[in-house]
Amino acid sequence: MWRRIETDDDIGAGLAHLVGIEPRFITMIDAAGPVPLRRTETGFVGLCRIIVAQQVSVASARAIWGRIQARFPALGHGDIAAASEADLRACGLSGPKIRALQAIAVATGSGCLDFPALAAADAATVHAALTAVKGIGPWTTDIYLMFSLGHADVFAPGDLALREAVRIGFGLETRPSTQDLALMAEDWSPWRAVAARLLWAYYAAAKRGDGVGL
Numbered sequence: 001m002w003r004r005i006e007t008d009d010d011i012g013a014g015l016a017h018l019v020g021i022e023p024r025f026i027t028m029i030d031a032a033g034p035v036p037l038r039r040t041e042t043g044f045v046g047l048c049r050i051i052v053a054q055q056v057s058v059a060s061a062r063a064i065w066g067r068i069q070a071r072f073p074a075l076g077h078g079d080i081a082a083a084s085e086a087d088l089r090a091c092g093l094s095g096p097k098i099r100a101l102q103a104i105a106v107a108t109g110s111g112c113l114d115f116p117a118l119a120a121a122d123a124a125t126v127h128a129a130l131t132a133v134k135g136i137g138p139w140t141t142d143i144y145l146m147f148s149l150g151h152a153d154v155f156a157p158g159d160l161a162l163r164e165a166v167r168i169g170f171g172l173e174t175r176p177s178t179q180d181l182a183l184m185a186e187d188w189s190p191w192r193a194v195a196a197r198l199l200w201a202y203y204a205a206a207k208r209g210d211g212v213g214l
Contacts, residue, residue, distance in 0.1 A: 002122060003152040003190055011035050014152065014194025021187060025198065028169050032201035035194070038147050043115040044077050044108050046148040047130075050140055051100050052093070064092040081105035100135025107133045123151055146193045155192040157182035162196060165203035 005011065015035065018025045029035070040046055052068070053061035068091045072079040080088075080101050088098045107113040113133065118126050123145055130141040142156035156162060163175040166184065176184065188195040 004150040005037070005039070005146075005152050005193060006150055008037055010152070011037060011194055011197065014191035015198065017191050018188060018195055018198070024169060025195075028165075028198055028202040031205045032198060033205070035197050035201050038197060039150055040147045042119060042148045044104065044113075045075055047104055047115075047136075047140075047144055048075075048080070048101055050143050050148070051097055051104070051135070054097070054140070060092070067091040068093075077105040077108040079105075081109055096135065100133075103134045104136070119149060123154055146196060152193050153190040155182065155185040155188075155196050157185060159196075161203045162199050165199040165206070168206055169199070169202055 003010075005014070015025070015029060019029070041049060048068075049061075049065060052065050056064070069075060071087060071091055072083070083102070085095075085098055088101070089095075093101070104113065108115070113129060118129055121129075126145055126149070127138070127141050130136045130144065131138060139156055139158050142154055142159075145151040145154040146156070158178040160175075163178070163181055166172065166181060167175045185192050185195065
């Protein structure tokens, strides 16, 4: 059975493993401060929240999600599947996000997305099921696996912030490509999701200028 991240103790165990194999993580931990657990909702609602939050600020994502909740209090897949484009646009959603949310809603209603079954499935099975739905890509799936389902050995090598954090923290001249970062992250198994959390926290510290050179 694969390992899950459920508590702060799991984060601590992952960090201890990471610094044992890569000393440069020690400097990142010092700069980043506490590495957050970041567990979120599962199921239809959890996946929709990930879609809503893509490529917008945290404040914008919260505002959009608040409008969705106000417009659709039950927030069931049937509500989203039946909603008009005008109603969803009024919540602040773009065309691609509307299409993705409605595709997820239809797949949920038809049983193509069985969230309880996915919660017990391995990462490869979850990837195959989610990316089969139009509008859901590898990044969205990785985020769902890490934060909704708590898989410990999942990474998101295509994430720009992770690539930049590795560039800074490892003293690279350029950002690693998605493929190169995926290869690097293999060394951080079985705690790649903790490495991702640390790198995101380190990147946030770098943006704030908290003793991290950009």
